[in-house]
Amino acid sequence: MIDQSTICAISTAAGHGAIAIIRLSGENALTICDTIFQSKGSKVLSEQKANTVHFGNLMDGEEIVDEVLVTVFKAPYSYTGENSAEIACHGAPYIQQRILQVLLKSGARMAHPGEYTQRAFLNGKMDLSQAEAVADLIASSSASAHKVALQQMRGGFSNEIANLRGRLLHFISMIELELDFGEEDVEFADRTQLQALVNEIETMINKLVSSFELGNAIKNGVPVAIVGNTNVGKSTLLNALLKEDKAIVSDIEGTTRDVIEDTINLGGVTFRFIDTAGIRTTLDKIENMGIERTFQKMRQAQIVLLMIDANRPVEMLNESIAKVNETIDREQQKLIVCLNKIDLCKDTEALSKQLIGLHEEDKLMFISAKEQTNTEELATELLKVVNMDTLNEQDVIVTNARHFEALNSALGSIQRVNDGLMNMIPTDFLAQDIRECLHFLGEITGDISTDEVLGNIFKNFCIGK
The missing domain is CATH 3.40.50.300 (P-loop containing nucleotide triphosphate hydrolases)
Known part of the structure; x- marks a missing residue:
């Protein structure tokens, strides 16, 4: 279940700076901002249009902490898919910490590492491979790493995997239908078309697996x-x-x-x-x-x-x-x-x-x-x-060891499907191997995921992202 609490964190780098950004996300994000934000025109932030910026004072009771700009985002049109706000304050570490303290007193809690992106994934704003690409983009230290991470974050890798899964799902549904009518000896899935698809998918997965050396x-x-x-x-x-x-x-x-x-x-x-x-x-x-x-x-x-x-x-x-x-x-x-x-x-x-x-x-x-x-x-x-x-903008390069492992497992499954088609094995064994391939491909994008996998991925994110 998605945690409905309102989270906050400093999203800019630690230390002194001209400006710092503090992010707030959750069902009550804008309501909390209303209790601590005092605009020049007595605006109520929760009543303002989405994607608007408002100038005013951030208050701790009767005390002015800082003059700030607050950007309003409303669900589902935000990074996390929730009501969100970004508070732009002056970059002194003291001011940043004071604002965090005020937010915590007002009902928010500190965000865990990667929790904003995790919520974006759980709310369907991106799939798991795109979420991991966010971390890669932040950590990119070269033009090539930036280029590959940006391409993956925009869904290039996800689209490739979704295409493979979608075509396999059509055939597995036909094969499952055959199993339902097993006693009538009918064939809904054209074996010639399935063989051609399996060969194509095996080639594509092989290409993705081979790209990992360069991607890594x-x-x-x-x-x-x-x-x-x-x-x-x-x-x-x-x-x-x-x-x-x-x-x-x-x-x-x-x-x-x-x-x-x-x-x-x-x-x-x-x-x-x-x-x-x-x-x-x-x-x-x-x-x-x-x-x-x-x-x-x-x-x-x-x-x-x-x-x-x-x-x-x-x-x-x-x-x-x-x-x-x-x-x-x-x-x-x-x-x-x-x-x-x-x-x-x-x-x-x-x-x-x-x-x-x-x-x-x-x-x-x-x-x-x-x-x-x-x-x-x-x-x-x-x-x-x-x-x-x-390399060009359309090239799909595997850079993630988790994806590489899942693709290798999917490759083994699809090769067994190929062998099974050539050896005319029973339909139920064929279906099992196709299901395994779908499972491993689904692990990459998060169509199939566990709390343990999610925990391992997002614990390596920085707090505030």
């Missing part, structure tokens, strides 16, 4: 592991890309013993760079632990930047390439080889021809991390790997 990278940052032998310039490159001294740089081998991570926005895409311990044979127990983590991060990265020193023996360089080849998944990961310290190398072209073990799709770049030579070209190459230019 967009949302959380593309993981880039910088690997190589000791003292080849890994930390220097990290500092050059971040444009700050994040990692300690030293001539002493084994300076970096643990993983150092930081993010940077390049061309609207967030990259998560991981500087790792140099790979070498050592008796140092701590350094060996760092080297093991290097291999772990190498396997987890979407892009591997292999740093090799152009002034070291070519045998050592080829050994580094061989170690990377043994570790990474060539089908899933991109390798960029950075031939570093070209400012000290006499003939980089001749050296590059002696390198073995590189694949045709690997990129070889000549850089000087210390002098920052060709580091901008490296950034451009990183963007090419992600290739955000191929």
Whole structure:
């Protein structure tokens, strides 16, 4: 059941500011405002038109707390679908807290994290995937993350799922009808049409599942592991890309013993760079632990930047390439080889021809991390790997792990339907697999949900949204 109490919270960022917004939502939101708001023309807010703004004093008894603007929203035409008000006050933290205290004394209660958006979902203003996109939009730290979250919040992903469910629901209703007339051996659902639909849906779900790798990278940052032998310039490159001294740089081998991570926005895409311990044979127990983590991060990265020193023996360089080849998944990961310290190398072209073990799709770049030579070209190459230019406003990208898990389950169900149609299994087994697919698709949009799922989703929202 939907909680009918009136909730309030500060919706703007904490701290000092010119203006702050305090939101109020619930059946009695406007009635409460009437008890504490004194307009210049003695207006009663609950009697005013929706989507209007009113200037006046916010009162605590006979005391003026602040001069404010109150925006009136009336059900069902508000964010939450309830009567709502937004109080714009001066941004001093003291004023914000005083107004909250006045609202609490007047019958409101503090909102829980994400409660405004949860009420919007429960009141049918948006589905569950759109509600989750609200949180992603607030947390977006790059143009790509913003673009995908905005597209999902507008219902792009929801429409895709609704289309799949709607078409399947038609066939399951026909199949259920067949089961009702089982003794009469009638067939209401055309098996040829159902087979074509199942094939189409399986292809579409496969496409959505495959998009998660890109979507997850967009949302959380593309993981880039910088690997190589000791003292080849890994930390220097990290500092050059971040444009700050994040990692300690030293001539002493084994300076970096643990993983150092930081993010940077390049061309609207967030990259998560991981500087790792140099790979070498050592008796140092701590350094060996760092080297093991290097291999772990190498396997987890979407892009591997292999740093090799152009002034070291070519045998050592080829050994580094061989170690990377043994570790990474060539089908899933991109390798960029950075031939570093070209400012000290006499003939980089001749050296590059002696390198073995590189694949045709690997990129070889000549850089000087210390002098920052060709580091901008490296950034451009990183963007090419992600290739955000191929996305458009209509593309549906899965960024949420919960959605990914549900889609994988739906994919398994629809594949069983496909197998069942080809093997002419009984109608009741076919119906069961279709119902499962509908269930998993419904979990994404909230057509099928539980209090536990809702609690896990909205507890991660900020208070005031």
